[in-house]
Amino acid sequence: MKIQLPPPLRHLAAAGFLIGASAAVSSAEELPFVSPMFGDNMVLQREKPNTIWGWTSPGRQVRVTIAGNSAETIANGSGGWTAQIQPPPAGGPYTLAIDGPEKVEFHDVLVGDVWLCGGQSNMEFGMSRVRDAASEIQAADQPLLRLYQARTAVGYAPSSATGGSWKICSPETVATGGSGGFSAVGYYFGRRLRQDLDVPIGLVQMAVGGTPAESWTSDAALRPLKDFNVPLDEVERLRAKGAPEYGNFISHWYDEFDPGHKNNAWFAADIDEQDWKTVTIPGGFADLGVPETPAVCYFRKTVTLPDPLPAGEAKIELGVIERMDTVHVNGSWVGASAWVENPRSYPIAPGILKPGKNVITVRVFKTLTDGGFKSESAQLKLVLGDKTVVPLAGEWKGKLSVDARPPHPMPAGFENWPTMPAVLYNGMVAPIAPLAITGAIWYQGEANASRAAQYRTLLPAMIGDWRKTFGQGDFPFYIVSLASFMPHRDTPGDDAWAELRESQDFASRNVPNCGLALAIDVGEAGDIHPKDKRPVGERLALCALAKHYGKKVPFSGPVFKSTETLPGALKLNFDHTDGGLTAQGGKLEEFAIAGDDGKWTWADARIEGDSIVVSSPEVPNPKVVRYAWQSNPKATLFNGAGLPAVPFRTDGPATPTGDQN
Numbered sequence: 001m002k003i004q005l006p007p008p009l010r011h012l013a014a015a016g017f018l019i020g021a022s023a024a025v026s027s028a029e030e031l032p033f034v035s036p037m038f039g040d041n042m043v044l045q046r047e048k049p050n051t052i053w054g055w056t057s058p059g060r061q062v063r064v065t066i067a068g069n070s071a072e073t074i075a076n077g078s079g080g081w082t083a084q085i086q087p088p089p090a091g092g093p094y095t096l097a098i099d100g101p102e103k104v105e106f107h108d109v110l111v112g113d114v115w116l117c118g119g120q121s122n123m124e125f126g127m128s129r130v131r132d133a134a135s136e137i138q139a140a141d142q143p144l145l146r147l148y149q150a151r152t153a154v155g156y157a158p159s160s161a162t163g164g165s166w167k168i169c170s171p172e173t174v175a176t177g178g179s180g181g182f183s184a185v186g187y188y189f190g191r192r193l194r195q196d197l198d199v200p201i202g203l204v205q206m207a208v209g210g211t212p213a214e215s216w217t218s219d220a221a222l223r224p225l226k227d228f229n230v231p232l233d234e235v236e237r238l239r240a241k242g243a244p245e246y247g248n249f250i251s252h253w254y255d256e257f258d259p260g261h262k263n264n265a266w267f268a269a270d271i272d273e274q275d276w277k278t279v280t281i282p283g284g285f286a287d288l289g290v291p292e293t294p295a296v297c298y299f300r301k302t303v304t305l306p307d308p309l310p311a312g313e314a315k316i317e318l319g320v321i322e323r324m325d326t327v328h329v330n331g332s333w334v335g336a337s338a339w340v341e342n343p344r345s346y347p348i349a350p351g352i353l354k355p356g357k358n359v360i361t362v363r364v365f366k367t368l369t370d371g372g373f374k375s376e377s378a379q380l381k382l383v384l385g386d387k388t389v390v391p392l393a394g395e396w397k398g399k400l401s402v403d404a405r406p407p408h409p410m411p412a413g414f415e416n417w418p419t420m421p422a423v424l425y426n427g428m429v430a431p432i433a434p435l436a437i438t439g440a441i442w443y444q445g446e447a448n449a450s451r452a453a454q455y456r457t458l459l460p461a462m463i464g465d466w467r468k469t470f471g472q473g474d475f476p477f478y479i480v481s482l483a484s485f486m487p488h489r490d491t492p493g494d495d496a497w498a499e500l501r502e503s504q505d506f507a508s509r510n511v512p513n514c515g516l517a518l519a520i521d522v523g524e525a526g527d528i529h530p531k532d533k534r535p536v537g538e539r540l541a542l543c544a545l546a547k548h549y550g551k552k553v554p555f556s557g558p559v560f561k562s563t564e565t566l567p568g569a570l571k572l573n574f575d576h577t578d579g580g581l582t583a584q585g586g587k588l589e590e591f592a593i594a595g596d597d598g599k600w601t602w603a604d605a606r607i608e609g610d611s612i613v614v615s616s617p618e619v620p621n622p623k624v625v626r627y628a629w630q631s632n633p634k635a636t637l638f639n640g641a642g643l644p645a646v647p648f649r650t651d652g653p654a655t656p657t658g659d660q661n
Contacts, residue, residue, distance in 0.1 A: 031055035031079070031160055033102045037432050040107050041166040043146045043202025045114045045436035046090040048472070052098065053082040053434075055160070062100035066109070080160075082434075087111045090199045108168075110146060112200030113193070114437045115544075116466075117186035118216065119444035121209030122483070122529060126180030127187055131531040137175045144199075145169035145190050147182045150206040154247030154418045155426030156239035158218075162431040166202075183207060185443055185480070188537025189544075196545055204435070206428050210339075212447040213458050214421040215247075216429060221465035225457055228421045231412060235420050247418030247427075250324065250338070250365075253411035258296055260363065260401045266298045267328040269359045273300065279398035281380065282319075282373035285366060287398060292369040294404035299362045301396045303382060307355030312385025314353055316360065318344040318392070319375025324365040324414050330358055338414040343375065360392070363401070365414070419447070425465070433469045439476030439548065440466065441540045445500050446482065446528060452499035459507045463514065478515040478543045479504050481646070483530050484523030484632040492592035492600035497631035501647055515543035518557055520628060520635045521584075521644045539643065554578040557643035563625070563650055569615035570622050577610040579640015588612065589634040593622040594651070600626070612637070624651035 034054040044050045044066075052064050052071075060075045067088035075081040081100075088094060092110035097103075117123055130136055151163035167173040169190075175181040183205045190201040208215075214228055219235075222228040231249075238252060239245075246252060260266030279287035281299060288297055316327060316334060320343050326336040327346055330353070335346030360382070366372045373380070377393030384390065404410060418424055448455045463477050481501045489495070501520075508516035517539035522532040539555075546555035556576040564571040570593065574581065588605035591614045603614040603625070614625055628635040628647035637645035 033100070034098055034104050035431075036161055036163050036165070037148075037435055038096070038106060039166050041109075041146055041168050042096075042106065042148070043110045043112050043114050043166075043200050044087045044096075045202075045438065046087055046111045046199065048087075048436055049084040050087055050436040051082055051084050051434045052096075053080065054098070055079045056081060056101050060101050062098065065097045065099070067094050092200065110144065110200035110202070112144070112202060113197070114202040114204065114435065115186075115190065115193075116437060116440035117183050117189070117203055117205045117207065118440060118442050119207045119480075120211045120447055121179065121207070122446070122480070122533075123183050123185055123205070123207035123441075123443035124179045124209050125184050125529055125533060126175070126178050127182055127184050128175045129180040129529075129531065130184045130533050133175075136534075137171050137181075140169055140171050140174040140187070142169040142191060142194065144201070145187075145194050146200065146202045147173060147187075148202065148204045149178050149182060150204060150428055150432065152208050152418075153427035153431075154245050154420075154423040155430075156235050156243075156245050156423065158426045158430035160431060162428055178205070179209065184533035185537045185540070186441070188534045189441055189540045190537075192538050192541035193544060196541070196551065197549065204432065204437075206432070207443075208418055208424060208428075210415065210417045210419070210447055211424060211444070212419055213444060213455065213462050215418055215424040216444075217422060217458070217462040218425045218430070218465050218469070219422045221461050221468075222421055225461060227454060227458075231421050234412065235422065245423070245427075247420055247423040248415055249412040249420065250414050250416050253409075254296075257402050257404075257408075258363075260296075260298050260399070264328070264331070266363070266399070266401070267326075267331060267333075267361045269331040273397050276300065276397040276399045279396050281393060281396045282375070282377060284396065284398050285372050288400045290366075290400060290403055290405075294365075294367045294408075294410065295400060296363065296365045296402035296404065297398055297400050299364065299396045299398045301360045301392060303358050303360065303390055303392070305353060305355055305358055305384070305390070309353055309355055310384045310386035310388060313350075314348045314382065314384050316344075316346050316348060316392075317379060317381050317383065318362065319373065319379035320344070321364060322371035322374055323367040324416065326363040326416075328361045329353065336416050338416050343379065365404075367404075367410075367414075429466065429469060434471050437470060437472065437475060439478070439544065441478045441480070443480040443536070445504060449482070449496045449500045452496055452503050455500060455503040456506050459503065460511045463507065463511050474513045476513050476515070476544060476548045477511070478517060478540050478547075479508050480536055480540065481505065481516055481518045481520060483519035483536075484521070484635070485525065485528050485530075486631045487525055488632045488634065489630045492602060492626065492629065495630045498629045498633075498647060498649075502649070505646055505648075513547070515540075515547050515555065516646065517543055518644045518646065520633065520647065523632065525632050542643075554639070554641035554643060556646070557641075558637060558639050558645040560627070560646070560648040560650075564611075566613065568620055568622075569613050570625055571608070572612045572614065572625065574610055574612070574645070576643075577639050578643075581607045581610060581612065582638050582640060583607065584636045584638050584644075587636060589636050590628045590630075592626045592629065593619050594624050595619045595621050596623060624649070626651070 073083040254261040324338040380392040382390040542555040545551040558574040626649040
């Protein structure tokens with residue numbers, strides 16, 4: 001059984017989802033004759049057998065034909081059938097015919113290279129949101145680039161089929177669907193490959209915002225790591241009892257403990273408020289008897305709006321809320337979030353607001369003593385289409401739903417999007433294997449940054465898991481190093497995002513046939529979703545061109561190689577200095593050194609050939625060095641090819657040992 005999520009943006013900064021389970025797929029008759037992975041406008045993988053599959057009645061014969069090549073197969077006892085067919089030469093268009101109990105033809109089929117585009121919100125980030133979007137979209141007339149967006153689906157066991165369709169890349173198709181259109185990183189990657197290789201490129205986007213790597217990894221691959229056995233056991237328990245496949249823990253917790261959640265009873269617009277108390281917002285929890293303890297409370301407010309309503313998009317703003325909120329207006333879901341630091345701002349879909357009385361209901365799960373509504377009164381407002389502001393602070397009605405003080409159980413997680421281990425592997429990875437592919441690109445890690453050391457084993461396990469699932473050897477797997485984000489720190493020290501980047505670098509060097517593309521110079525301090533996606537996609541393409549296709553192109557910025565001790569200084573040697581080391585903006589920054597006392601100090605740095613010498617009068621005998629070791633560093637070291645240096649440290653156990661060559 002699988003479920004599919006509704007269409008709101010699924011990036012980390014956004015709301016969660018209203019999730020409900022679809023009907024279970026219980027027999028082959030309920031599955032399509034041909035997998036939804038195949039259709040008009042698709043790309044088949046060149047130069048290797050392509051597996052085509054689907055479902056019919058057990059024992060039925062199926063024949064697959066393309067350009068004179070054919071293959072026959074018999075459906076197994078469960079009705080599943082697979083056929084392997086050798087593709088014609090790269091190019092097209094071709095027609096793929098499938099004959100059996102049904103007859104299906106797919107037209108305008110190309111043969112070229114197929115790449116998976118996986119990850120979370122920065123891979124999902126669509127073309128309509130990029131820098132200079134209008135001109136970039138207008139230039140997207142790329143008929144030999146084909147795009148497939150896999151529909152978001154979770155599963156508590158491996159699913160058989162998922163949804164999606166192939167589209168010809170054009171200004172219209174690249175800007176529609178998903179989180180603002182097709183993946184911008186995927187598009188720029190595929191466009192560069194198509195231009196340099198002159199073969200059709202197929203891109204399969206499978207990305208969901210805010211999701212951790214363990215959600216994209218199978219139960220079998222996670223169990224040996226030991227870190228995920230408890231949540232995996234919970235997923236199995238929920239599967240066995242036939243629970244809805246939400247993909248997150250909080251929704252199941254609400255099902256079990258929140259009486260207002262059942263059938264959305266307390267979100268309804270017309271409920272009797274006789275037993276609701278008058279409360280003041282911001283605040284409200286003390287009025288309901290839970291001023292300092294974990295609790296779930298519902299708050300309702302009626303506002304009167306003009307007739308006619310102003311034209312344009314309305315939105316509701318509630319400021320920062322700890323820990324999780326869910327908002328309905330007139331009984332209709334508007335938004336939800338579990339990202340504490342993100343000020344809530346939810347667009348209200350057309351048709352929800354009406355002239356006259358409107359009921360706003362907000363459920364808040366507070367976990368901290370000072371939790372709940374965190375912003376000033378002025379931040380709570382309803383903004384109408386003409387920018388008229390309706391203040392929301394002040395008198396509301398409130399009701400306690402769950403007093404969650406100990407020993408009441410708390411949810412295993414508060415995220416209201418798919419975060420359970422293995423559920424996206426089950427819903428989105430397993431159903432598209434064994435699609436014939438060239439390789440995969442991966443932009444993810446933000447959701448794992450607080451567990452950076454764990455990522456050193458988790459990411460390699462996931463890569464190996466995908467390779468085993470697709471059964472096509474150690475196919476290329478190229479990783480985006482996290483972009484810069486958050487305010488710059490003026491003093492050197494430890495940093496979770498820097499450690500996560502190090503874990504990504506570690507995987508790229510130590511897992512066979514992997515590579516790393518940096519985004520450290522294109523981030524934005526105040527936005528986890530930087531708009532400049534073109535360099536990221538093209539750097540991934542450089543990895544593929546050099547490492548897989550054998551092109552003689554620089555694909556990496558400077559990579560730390562070794563240290564030499566000098567009197568009062570350290571000399572750092574680098575690989576991948578193509579064209580020589582350079583300081584972007586004229587000054588080398590973000591080098592820090594420490595002596596035996598372990599106190600980090602910014603260092604002076606100068607270039608000497610393919611090396612850099614670092615020193616500081618405050619550290620007479622430097623022993624260790626770090627470069628760009630924070631979430632948003634002033635990373636100015638590049639090579640002559642214009643590629644930024646990979647952040648590194650020489651202290652601690654985490655220095656990568658492999659080689660990017």
